[in-house]
Amino acid sequence: MNKELFDKGLKIRREVLGAETVDAVLKSADDFFMPFQEFVTQYCWGEIWGRPGLDRKTRSLLNLAMIATLNRSSELKLHIKGALNNGVTKEEMVEVFLQVAVYAGVPAGLESFRLAREVFAQEGV
Structure with missing residues (x-):
């Protein structure tokens, strides 16, 4: 593991998803799951999210x-919250999820709207 990239990724991951959420996942990771958490933190968050080419809002929209x-409901809920933290508006999410409905199918779009409403209610948005 590259400690520098891991630390950079951990900082970004906490800022986007919330320290409480990230710390809970890491705390609950056992010997089996921790290598995956290290991988995700180092490469997804440190290497990719840490690149200068796109701002965080754009990365969240993507x-x-x-x-x-991909219809990954748990991850989508997590990233809806992260997108809100990165300045993505409800109106922008409407446009993204309408685009998903057209190009990936109405069921994927419908599930995205449903999950977003759940997150909005939880977050008081």
């Missing part, structure tokens, strides 16, 4: 579209 298309 993630919403891709994760919604």
Whole structure:
């Protein structure tokens, strides 16, 4: 593991998803799951999210579209919250999820809207 990239990724991951959420996942990771958490933190968050080419809001919009298309509900809820933290508005999410509905299918779009409403209620948005 590259400690520098891990630490950079951990900082970004906490800022986007919330320290409480990230710390809870890491605390609950056992010997089996920790290598994956290290991988995700180092490469996804440190290497990719830490690149200068796109701002965090743009990365969040891309993630919403891709994760919604893949129909990964747990990850989508997490990234909806992260997108709100990165300045993505409800109106922008409407546009992303409509785009998903057209290109990835209405069920994926519908599930995205449903999950977003759950997160909005939880976050008081």
